[in-house]
Each structure stands twice: as structure tokens, then as C-alpha cells.
Amino acid sequence: MKFDEILKKVGDAKLIAVSKNVSENEVLELYKQGQMDFGENRVQELKRKKEILSELNLNWHFIGRLQTNKINHLISLRPTLWQSCESLEMARAVDKRLDFKLDCLLQINSAHEDTKQGVDPDKAIEEFLRIKDECKNLNLVGVMSIGAHEDDAKIVQKSFELTREIYEKLQNHGAKICSMGMSSDFELAIKCGSNMVRLGTILYK
Secondary structure (H helix, E strand, O other): OOHHHHHHHHOOOEEEEEOOOOOHHHHHHHHHOOOOEEEEOOHHHHHHHHHHOHHHOOEEEEOOOOOHHHHHHHHHHOOOEEEEEOOHHHHHHHHOOOOOOEEEEEEEOOOOOOOOOOEOHHHHHHHHHHHHHHOOOEEEEEEEOOOOOOOOHHHHHHHHHHHHHHHHHHHHHOOOEEEOOOOOOHHHHHHOOOOEEEEOHHHOO
């Protein structure tokens, strides 16, 4: 599928081009077509690409699991958005090392899958509010989730709808971003209310 066709499908949602499995050359190609926001799930790779493409002034999002020993490295890169704050504990660990305001999303495990990180949906609102209250250097601007790893679209849809419900309850507390949807399920995610999608493989075919 061509990039402009994907953009039409994405519509008003913000597209984050996930560049974790491609080189800086593919990033450059998308940049030439107007793409400014890119996502990486490894701190080292984010650093490498950001340095190589520093003249382009791209917006880099960190979307992966943050290991404790990589916190300082991530902070030094000053990402546009840390999408994968998975717990109050991790929020506290990052917050105490920050000397600037870092925009972030709370990751919710709305699929209830052991293989996925994120807070329990039943505790998401409480965790969001506690992070906002305790972590003054983190600017919580919304939520993120990964759709259920299922062939049954109804189960995937249910996980998206759960995230959206939580997001709507948090809008009065500063939530503006509901990041959900990847290459295989972004159209469904948008129907369920996503306003930010993270697309990888579909962009580079």
C-alpha cells in the first residue's frame, strides 16, 4: 500500500512511523513524503538514528519497554513522547532523574495478556492520577495500549474499547492522546476512537 493511501486510511489520527526494523534510509524516504514522527522500541537504536538524522529535526517517540539501566540514556535523548510508561514504579524511577518536563503516556494492558506490559485496566485511572500527583517532571498526556493478540476481531475490538473508555474518563485530567492501533489492526483501533496509531511493517512493503 502506498504512503498516501495509508494516510487516507489513518485520517485525522496522528501517524507514528515505527522504524524499529528498518534503516535510516527508510526513515529518510518517509520524511521526504512528509512524515515527521517516528517510533523506536530500543533506546540504543533511537540514539543511533537520531544522531544520523539530526539535521532533519524529527520527532522521536519511545514505544518499547524501558529497562532501568537505560533510563538515563533515554532522558539524554529528550524524546518527543515516551509512549510506554508501564507502571507507577517506572514513572517514579524516570521522574526523579528528569530535569525537564517529559511528555508521556500510561500504557494499559487492556488485552489482559501476560506477554504485554502495562497497568491493569481496573487500576489505570488510579495509577494515572497518582503519577500526575507524584511525578512532577512527567507530563501525562494520555494512554497507550496494544490490541489483543487474537484472530477474533471482536476480542481485539473489546480491548480497544476498554482503553478508549479509560481515556474518556481521564480527559478531564489532561489526557489528550489515545494511542492504539498497529499495522494489522489500526483501522479497527481508529473506529474504536484511537487518535494516534503506530504503524511499522505496512509502511515499508
